[in-house]
Amino acid sequence: GENVEQHPSTLSVQEGDSAVIKCTYSDSASNYFPWYKQELGKGPQLIIDIRSNVGEKKDQRIAVTLNKTAKHFSLHITETQPEDSAVYFCAASRRWAGGSYIPTFGRGTSLIVHP
Amino acid sequence: EAGVTQFPSHSVIEKGQTVTLRCDPISGHDNLYWYRRVMGKEIKFLLHFVKESKQDESGMPNNRFLAERTGGTYSTLKVQPAELEDSGVYFCASSHAQGSGYTFGSGTRLTVV
Numbered sequence: 001g002e003n004v005e006q007h008p009s010t011l012s013v014q015e016g017d018s019a020v021i022k023c024t025y026s027d028s029a030s031n032y033f034p035w036y037k038q039e040l041g042k043g044p045q046l047i048i049d050i051r052s053n054v055g056e057k058k059d060q061r062i063a064v065t066l067n068k069t070a071k072h073f074s075l076h077i078t079e080t081q082p083e084d085s086a087v088y089f090c091a092a093s094r095r096w097a098g099g100s101y102i103p104t105f106g107r108g109t110s111l112i113v114h115p
Numbered sequence: 116e117a118g119v120t121q122f123p124s125h126s127v128i129e130k131g132q133t134v135t136l137r138c139d140p141i142s143g144h145d146n147l148y149w150y151r152r153v154m155g156k157e158i159k160f161l162l163h164f165v166k167e168s169k170q171d172e173s174g175m176p177n178n179r180f181l182a183e184r185t186g187g188t189y190s191t192l193k194v195q196p197a198e199l200e201d202s203g204v205y206f207c208a209s210s211h212a213q214g215s216g217y218t219f220g221s222g223t224r225l226t227v228v
Contacts, residue, residue, distance in 0.1 A: 004157070006157075009155075034216065036219075041221065042221050043119070043206055043208075043219030043220050043221045043222055044158070044206070044219045045219065046216045046217065049216070089157075089158060102148070102160055102163060102171065103160075104157075104160075105157045105158040105159070106157055107155065107156055107157045108155075108157070108158075
């Protein structure tokens with residue numbers, strides 16, 4: 001089965017700095033890589049995703065990159081703000097044609113942005 | 116639209132007791148999933164319903180866990196009898212059959228003492 005490793009487990013940055021979270025996966029058949037943000041007391045929320053036919057995707061201050069050959073993908077947050085503080089989870093899965101999928105999650109990264 | 120609702124939000128029970136968690140998915144979402152996160156570890160898949168049918172229950176830890184989704188609406192996850200290692204946060208998520216992603220509930224934090 002799929003195995004997803006996520007690093008670091010904790011990341012502390014100053015407001016305005018960039019933050020990078022890295023993940024590796026083992027199943028070369030995985031083709032869908034979502035990232036989730038979990039704020040305190042809430043469930044994980046999808047913030048960005050990338051499919052295997054794309055190498056990079058951006059959405060305002062957030063970007064994801066994917067290296068299929070090396071089987072690793074990363075989340076980049078620029079100009080961090082205190083409200084970016086949360087636990088971030090990467091995941092990998094085979095996305096079915098019908099839209100349903102079962103992701104394998106990483107262990108999560110606790111991002112702390114200091115004002 | 117209303118999100119995925121889970122209750123209770125917290126539950127503390129003694130080892131050997133029974134607990135039932137409930138999940139109300141977004142209306143019209145055929146797919147319903149249960150996940151669990153043990154402290155500091157990954158979010159692990161437990162099972163997947165399509166309407167009232169169990170599509171995949173490969174992640175269920177053992178036969179102390181029983182999930183149901185009668186009528187294809189809300190789902191319950193019963194743990195009987197609970198053990199210490201069952202402690203964790205149980206998440207429910209739902210998606211439309213042709214949807215583009217999950218919507219997670221806020222989770223139920225289960226503590227077995």
